[in-house]
Amino acid sequence: MSVTAAQGFRASGVTAGLKPSGKPDVALVVNDGPDHHAAAVFTSNRVCAAPVTWSKQVVSDGRVDAVVLNSGGANAITGGQGFLDTHRTAELVAEVTGLSAGDVVVCSTGLIGELLPMPKLSAGIQVAAQKLTADGGAAAAEAIITxxxxxxTSVVQGDGWVVGGMAKGAGMLAPALATMLVVITTDAVVDxxxxxxxxxxxxxxxxxRIDSDGCQSTNDTVLLMASGASGVRPTTDALATAVTQCCADLARQLIGDAxxxxxxxxxxxxxxxxxxxALEVARAIARNNLFKCAIFGRDPNWGRVLAAxxxxxxxxxxxxxxxSMNGVQVCRDGGVGDDRSLVDLSGREVHLAVDLxxxxxxxxxxxxDLTHDYVHENSAYST
Amino acid sequence: MSVTAAQGFRASGVTAGLKPSGKPDVALVVNDGPDHHAAAVFTSNRVCAAPVTWSKQVVSDGRVDAVVLNSGGANAITGGQGFLDTHRTAELVAEVTGLSAGDVVVCSTGLIGELLPMPKLSAGIQVAAQKLTADGGAAAAEAIITxxxxxxTSVVQGDGWVVGGMAKGAGMLAPALATMLVVITTDAVVDxxxxxxxxxxxxxxxxxRIDSDGCQSTNDTVLLMASGASGVRPTTDALATAVTQCCADLARQLIGDAxxxxxxxxxxxxxxxxxxxALEVARAIARNNLFKCAIFGRDPNWGRVLAAxxxxxxxxxxxxxxxSMNGVQVCRDGGVGDDRSLVDLSGREVHLAVDLxxxxxxxxxxxxDLTHDYVHENSAYST
Structure with a gap:
């Protein structure tokens, strides 16, 4: 159930009309406590969106009461007006929930370089607040996709506590991080x-460690909120394992839907x-267009791997x-190995192993891989 | 007129059968002097091809008498046998031309990770030597393409001397350098x-400063040979200007045919x-797949530029x-500028200006740009 699998959280997802498609586009997640601890990581892109600038400040004191997320517009590279709009978004959430705007994280995703239609967003927030429920996680997860x-979504069960999360992201996937918004909640008691x-x-x-297309986003946010509502305090190791498992599950889903x-x-x-x-080598391969095209063509062209x-x-x-490609050692001692025609690349998943x-x-x-559909989707996105 | 525009050079291009297409695939260029000065730059890829390893040694003493180039096989990542094949190639040229193998540069281009068919190459070199002529530059330029x-080709006229060159390269174009082989000749007298x-x-x-797809090759070589046959000694500035003009002309042609x-x-x-x-920023943009897809779609999506x-x-x-894109300032003061719909991307050439x-x-x-045809060509290259 996504972000509402853990006790102490309510969520909702509604249609505000930001997306031309008419699909849900505003999500709200509220932490009812008793704890309101939070941590977050953000894009390292120096040209970051207004909501990132805002949310860094919100999280800096370790307390977050709610997060509002919109698809249908990234509010990135929108200047002073963009920041005012993000600030106003947090205030709107505060007004309808009775919280403080300074404890409201804001996330936006969509086209860069356009201002958000604030009247629509404002109306959407009103409805989202009314629809907040303890099983609204699925609706919230639906509203953030582009x-x-x-x-x-992902849920990891602890011993008397839970970690749950939702994620969106399909393009501009690159460390650190991908074009993605992720909200993870837990009811564990944690300092x-x-x-x-x-x-x-x-x-x-x-x-x-996911890098779909080498392009780093301006809006990436991963937020972790802890309500303490389970009353159970796991060890740090146990919590870290569960959060890592939840993140790995969501990350794998992002790559699977790129x-x-x-x-x-x-x-x-x-x-x-x-x-x-190891990371430098892996990323160089992950960003090599010729290698990525070869995999699309089911061509075990390992020379492009070594060139990278x-x-x-x-x-x-x-x-x-x-x-090695899918278990066939095509290159050995820096030279030609087993017959490359033995490699079967017909499946969706490919395993490439490089030994240094x-x-x-x-x-x-x-x-x-780099495909015709990638070119198509990304040459027609804003037009 | 390519590499034979300058006096003192003979060249040829023949079909040895290395390419399945049956098109010309072996080129030979000989410097008849009186001078035999030479300089070269090579790929900085640490996984470089056998001919690159060989040719670096040949050029290190500043003397080159001939260069043999083959398409239809890169002889890269081919281990000890690959290097022996390159060495043998230089010896074959030496035998049929009466030169020393240690003064013969070897260049190869084509698929990585396959050994060259030496009997075919050997026969091709015999024919190429027989066909060497003072107007063979065009045939040589034809034989190196993939x-x-x-x-x-390009020719720049000096005052009583000439700089001429040929280039190949269409994929794996990235600094430094591109997947390209370039031979430039001059009959200027130069130390x-x-x-x-x-x-x-x-x-x-x-x-x-060309970067078609961010992928660096294992075989890149740019060789400059000076015969001194004109008897004219230009100033260093005049020669540098002519060589730079010739390189710029060839580089522009490479991008135009990527x-x-x-x-x-x-x-x-x-x-x-x-x-x-400036270079770091320009290359980050040049390697951003989302930006490149947008240009293919004639979409002035400048947000992707700033994200890069x-x-x-x-x-x-x-x-x-x-x-600015094609003269329309779409982003000003880090925010939204003039209407992006004013940008016309229907022409082949696009001018993007970024002010820091x-x-x-x-x-x-x-x-x-990144196109369907790029994906198609590079997903079907070796199969």
Whole structure:
């Protein structure tokens, strides 16, 4: 049930008319406590949207009472008026819920460079507040999607407590982070300062390791809220494991529904000298258009993998590189390995393994192939 | 007239059967002197092809007598056997021309990860040597192309001397350099040590500033040979200007014929604090798939430009950024500018100008859009 699986939360999703399609486009999630602890991570893009600038301030004291999310407009690169609109959005939520605007996180997603239609959004917030219920998680998850083909939710059961979340994001998926909005809730009892570390360690190995198209968004937000309503205090390790599992589940769903993709590709870089080396190599491969086109064409063109590896500063000796695709070792000792025609790329999921033979670190980054549908969707998005 | 426009050079292009299409695939260029000065720049990809490893050694003493180029196979990531094949290729040229193998540069282009069919290549070199003529430049230019739709040549007339060149390259175009092989000749009299500086300053502002698809090749080579046959010694400035003009002409032709492209996009980053800043910003935009798809769709989606700018470390304040597309200032002071619907993207050439308002440096990088044809060509290349 998404963000309302945990006790202490109400949510709703309504249609305000921001999307031309007439589909739901405003979601509201309220934390009824007793605790109101929160942590969040945001896009590292220096050109960030007004809601990101606002929400960073809201979260900085560790308390969040509600989050309002809209699809149908990113409110990014909209100048002073855009920030005033975000501020006004938080005030509207505060007015109808009786909360303080300074405790209301705002998230927006959609086209960049357009102001939001505030009268419509304002009316939508009124309705969303009226519809808040303890089982509104599904409706909220539905209201935040854009080019996603379906809503993404995840629930992880703890021992007497729960972690649940929702996510949207289908394009501009890249670390750190992807074009995505994620809200995760828990009713676990947890100290304020623990929450931030739990979220950062979870996103580091999940959302930061998906890279659909190398394009970093201006609006990415991952918010974790804790109500304490279960009355149960898990160990930090147990909570971290559950939050990481929830994030991994949502991240995998984002890759599985990325714009136009025909393959989900796990790039496992092994025997690296450091985690940073492994990540650099994995991301270089994930962003190589020629490799991504080859996978779309079911072509085990491993030369493009090594050409991508060669652009990095990672520690390796070219003559010691090895590459496997779906279990077939097509490259051995930096040269030709087993017959590439043995590789079967007909399935949706592809496993690429690259051995640097320079150490003991392993990292997996998920990406997608580059397809006609990706070009189509992204050449026709705003027109 | 390509590489034989300058006196002192003979060239040829023949069909050895390396390409399944049966089109010409082996080119030979010989410098008959009296001088045999040469300089070259190569791919910075750490996974480089056997011919690159070989040719770096050949050029290191500043003397090159001939260059043999083959399409139909890159001889990259082919291990010890690949290097032996390159060495043997140089020896074959030496045998049939009476030169020393250590003065023969070898260039290969085509699919990565396959060994060359040496009997065919060997026979082709025999024929190429027999067909060497002082007007063979056009045939040589034809024999080096792969997915190019036409041969690329350029001639710049000096005062009593000439600079001429040929280039191939249509995919994997990225600094530094593109998947390209370039041979430039001049009959100017020029000192050995001058030649290297002239070539590096020319490629820095030409081939290093085209980035069609962000993918760096394993085989890139730009070779400049000087015969001194004109007997005329130009100033270093005059020669540098001519070589730069020749490189710029060839680079523009490469972008104009890039795989599947429908638009050639000049990304001009202005008022940057440094050349490095301007280049970082221009390349970030050039590699943004969402922006490239938008241009294909004739969609002036400038928000994607600023999202790309925001991923860089360049000096700028988001609120001072400005963007123009084909003369329409769609973004002003980091916010919405003139109506984006005024932008006409129906022509092949697009001019994007980004002002950082952080200094006085300007850099232009050329790229292409991301199209259905790019995906098609690169998903079906090896199969």
């Amino acid at each position: 080019t996603d083909t379906h809503a993404k 304020d300062e623990v929450l931030d570390g739990v979220l950062r360690s979870a996103t580091h190995v999940t959302f930061d 714009e136009g993709a025909a393959h989900d590709i796990a790039i496992e870089v092994r025997t690296a000298a450091s985690e940073a080396d 590896v060669g652009t990095t500063k990672a520690a390796f000796v070219p003559e010691q590189l090895a590459v 033979n320079a150490g003991a670190e392993t990292v997996t980054v998920w990406t997608n | 997915t190019d739709t036409h041969a690329k 050995d040590e001058v030649l290297d500086g002239v070539l590096r300053s020319a490629t820095h502002v030409t081939f290093d 795989e599947g492209a429908a638009h050639d996009i000049a990304i001009e980053v202005r008022t940057a604090a440094s050349e490095a800043d 700018v925001g991923t860089t470390k360049a000096a700028f304040v988001p609120e001072q950024l400005a963007v 308002n952080a200094g006085a440096e300007t850099v232009t990088v050329w790229t292409n």
